[in-house]
Amino acid sequence: MPTAVLVELINGWGSVPREARAEDYPDEAYPPIAEIALPAGQKPTDRALALAADRLYPVFAMADAAGQARLVNELLTDTEVRPCLSVMGNHTHANWTVGDSANPVLAAAAVALRQHLAGQGSQRLGVCTGRRCADVYIDASPAGRRRFCSVTCQNRARVAAFRSRRTSARP
DSSP states (O other): OOHHHHHHHHHHHOHHHHHHHTTTOTTOOOOOOOOOOOOTTOOOOHHHHHHHHHHHHHHHHOOOHHHHHHHHHHHHHHTTEEEEEEEETTEEEEEEEESOTTOHHHHHHHHHHHHHHHHHOGGGEEEOOSTTOOOEEEOOSSSOOOOOSSHHHHHHHHHHHHHHHHHHHOO
16 A cells, blocks of 8 residues: 555544544545455445544654553564565565455455555654644655645644744734
């Protein structure tokens, strides 16, 4: 699962991000998740997507690398994800098998988080610091100092800070 789809899954289907936006978007529809690569014939239910998003959200909300690793390990164990090798022609490929086929979305997301944390570290996962926003993000910036899920949230925070300074400067 691409990390962008992982973030879309959590922000679109997770109860915490949806509740944070509820005041601004009370009747927000659930987004379609088309990029999740699942075996042919499998389509995740709305409930499975929501449960997966809620299980994944704490990994982004946790600032402790050991805690994030523990949560991802629990997800991998719960979904019975195991590495394996497959051969196509003369080429050997590294793959994953899932023992618990009841929730392949959660298994795919757990593998994606495992790979991201092993390669990029835990500092690149976060929750938006914008007011009334609880969306998650994966920081791909060179400096690694991202604090907002989007430019929209960043601009809202800047405008609010500007107005606050301007109000406090008035006699």
